[in-house]
Amino acid sequence: MAKVNSPPLTPAGFQVLLAIARGHAHGYGIMGFVDEVTGGSVQLGPGTLYRTLARLSADGLVEEAPHRTEDEPHDARRRYYRLTDLGLRVARREAALLQRLAAESAEAGLLGERARTA
Amino acid sequence: MAKVNSPPLTPAGFQVLLAIARGHAHGYGIMGFVDEVTGGSVQLGPGTLYRTLARLSADGLVEEAPHRTEDEPHDARRRYYRLTDLGLRVARREAALLQRLAAESAEAGLLGERARTA
DNA sequence: CTCGTTCTATCCATTACGGATATATCGAGA
């Protein structure tokens, strides 16, 4: 049985995995997605982004994919990525943790019931 | 109107705020709660924990609370904390972001549908 | 009184982050 001991995933690392899972396959697109989905409260600069992509790739969580000649007009500068099997498992595990924390947050009264009195 | 520009919240910072919101008011108890609620996948060592508490306190997100002489048998070593109004707002905002990310994870198929084929 | 546990606190090495900078390609338009 393969070790499921995944290498530690950084916050930025999860953002990137999530963006790729959502179909944003190249670096620049990932930046925009993260900014948008978090309402601007998380912003990956180029430094963090490409360093994170390199680490995820070295850890075997993502791999470079061939250019998609279909819909996209083929931009030679772009590098596309996709999740590996391991990357998918890691992303799922992290997503489950997030869900758990969101549930705890709800238990703690941190969700919903906003400005009830005011 | 007060600035809502909260100081940046670190991952460890949110864990601590959540633990306090859940009623774990002193450092050592927070360590145990975080370990437990995350199934051991997040572990705050003493270094991170107390440094984080100090920073949260300096930023006005938490404040020290008087010892609870009621249920607890009074342990003079313990230091109790509670959320400030600002801390509560920040925790809520972060919890909402978490929820959003969990929802995106679901959209990406990272939640549920586990080992369908196997 | 003694000892193991609880609890807070600080120090240090490693790592992650954020932003500036560099460079190359693309597409629009003169």
Place this chain on the structure above:
DNA sequence: TCTCGATATATCCGTAATGGATAGAACGAG
């Protein structure tokens, strides 16, 4: 075709966050 701003990737560097080791005081059981 030549120029220029926007797109896209990549690296560098200073700052901050993390993890783990270490220290030491107060607690409770025996």
